[in-house]
Amino acid sequence: MTQRFKTSMAMMMALLMGIFAVSVNPGHTYASVDVDAESAILVDAETGKILFEKEADLTLPPASMTKMMTEYLVMEAIEEGRISWDDTTKVSQYAYDISANPEFSGVGLRLDEEYTVRELYEAMAINSDNATTIALTELIAGSEGEFVQMMNEKAAEMGLPDYEFVNATGLNNSHLGDNHPEGTDPDATNMLSAKSAALLAYHLTNDYPEALEVSSKPTLEFSGQTVTNWNWMLPGMPGQNLKQFEYKGMDGLKTGYTELAKNTFTGTAERDGQRFISVVMKSETRASRFNETRKLLDYGFNQFTRQEIFPAGESIDNQSSLPVTKGKEDKVAIETSEALSTLVKNGEEEQYDIQFNIDEDLLDNEGNLVAPVEKGQKVGNATLVYNGEENYGNIISKSGQTVDIVTSAGVEKANWFMLTLGAIGEFFSDIFTGAVDMVKGWF
Template structure:
């Protein structure tokens, strides 16, 4: 089934896999016939910058100028959401904890230019109320109130934002406030340590990685972001994510998208229209980001294009089963053991999100660990069952690779022994040694005789 090329000690073993070839082909044919507007080659997205990512593995499926650093607007709040979730998890605050709002937060809430739920100075709000208003209605004042609660001041919270971004490995970012507004919108209240005219900056790749961490570390965030509306202080406020199923108003039905449950919209004059979207169908979740889109509606249409491309063109497939042995290379030699060989196998299955038409663009690379073998390339008994003796890696050999957000591209699993091999007793080892001794004498004698002639 597999064409394997074996190499030991820095030499790799590769073999082509053809598992699920026919099924992949059928799925690809169906996807193309059902969605003739999508091609294998590209995705037509009008936004200045865009990216599509597998939410499970971090594999990048498509990108367009995804490293451009642009203002993310309210997509900034994804980092605030993460830090609030983390503070709750660590017991620093609780969902039912009540807090007053500062004059600064109240002034932002009272400003009609900013999205707000109308906070009152003479009232206290729970962390849950503030978080939901931030995540659902993109409320700026509740975001500030949460930042002040977690860190004392927004300036200290900004330090936490940048530290967490570095910890996450975001490639391109600068956080200057908790909301995504421009600092000059905040008047004299811009966070200490930042420039009064600064704005948050982030690439689409960084936004996707931030969303990856938020949805994987705190999936409960999606329980909030998926709500079309929120009841807050005797009023109903609406989610800015028009793609959510169940949004009120017939004019929004055209944007509804199956499986959509997050994550964050954004808009300022400087940033334009931005959107980090995520949707799940049949256990498969994708994360998309569009930045600098032309209009509110276009950011959703472009997101639909990206997500359709993901759902229609990619399927998760197992290319090598766990415990599978390889033809002509299913064992390793063993010395000083009761058996002279041991079977080897993969500890886990190798799988990937496979694009239609690329079922032959993958190889499995076997690498046997040099430190597990003696100078003759043998394992030395005793050998334990399940002993790791190398790794197997899935390698993409095609032309269209965008890499991975969180790790080196290609799944890697252990190669292990299928059974144990006990060390031979002293008598058998002695006989073996005697045999080797006389074998060496015989070989030497034969060589000597050959030399005479």
């Protein structure tokens, strides 16, 4: 064997080993998407399935992505009738001082003017205005400090895994000086993980889809001036220099920047009924946060399709029925109540199983259903199980996607005569079994 051949073989083996190493552990090598940001995540906006993540549990300053929680609480207050879109308010000295500070994004509020909730909300969501955000918190809660308590309570209610809200805007508290919210540290900053930001965006877009009607607007007319959305990926953004960032289907959601947080972006786009939510945190430049978001969304739209994995009425061979006691039938068939569908990565159609989980609280001590049994009666749930390598989990459910398991038919309760005969039969059966055991004991 020549030295050249030995060298070629060694190089080939090294290459194969490298490919193998990437394929067996893609969740840690980020082989699916090369995202140039400290933290990132891509999520199916319908089911919460995580399609990709990079250090998504790392807690970082979210900057103005914080305003997604403020948006949610404003929408909730409107839904509950505590405020309306047409309500008007003047701004406080605190909000005015923030608006007049040229270091912060602002639409130029005036102390002597009244603004509607809609005007304030749109300036917050489109132009990331900090002063209008503060004005809304004061309208809803009386003070930003009280509103911050609401933010943290709602985060707990949503099940955000990693969060700390200290103000409503996403600025560092040090930016606010003596006006930092009561009960918070003067040097504190909001903290979120990419996973928490994605879950917050999931709740905002699913609970209040009208939020996307606002966040999708490229520009806003406010008090006689035109202000521009900071989301450069929106179709129809003004200025030729922004056309390079335009992304088909993009309609939200929230950008952010502070010196500490660097550039952050929670984006969402929909094409042909499929919506994705992406989060990029601590990206180096304004442009890069959009370029990295494009990578994530392209990966979702190009590599995944929604497929029905198991149809409604599915059963498992060894769990196709449950035993029934005190009924006219001694068992009943069970099946899934609806189809199990998910986003499937290209080539992974065979990587899914179904798992039946019977609710044991519905069974007697012998594991039977007790008649009568209704048709369509829920007896447990079925879980979709993914057996592939890139299993990142789900932001809304630890168990993944589930549907109900129900009975395929009803079973009537047996009449008293048949139940009596059954009891007599069981009685003599027990006597016979006892006698046989006794005789066996003699020998």
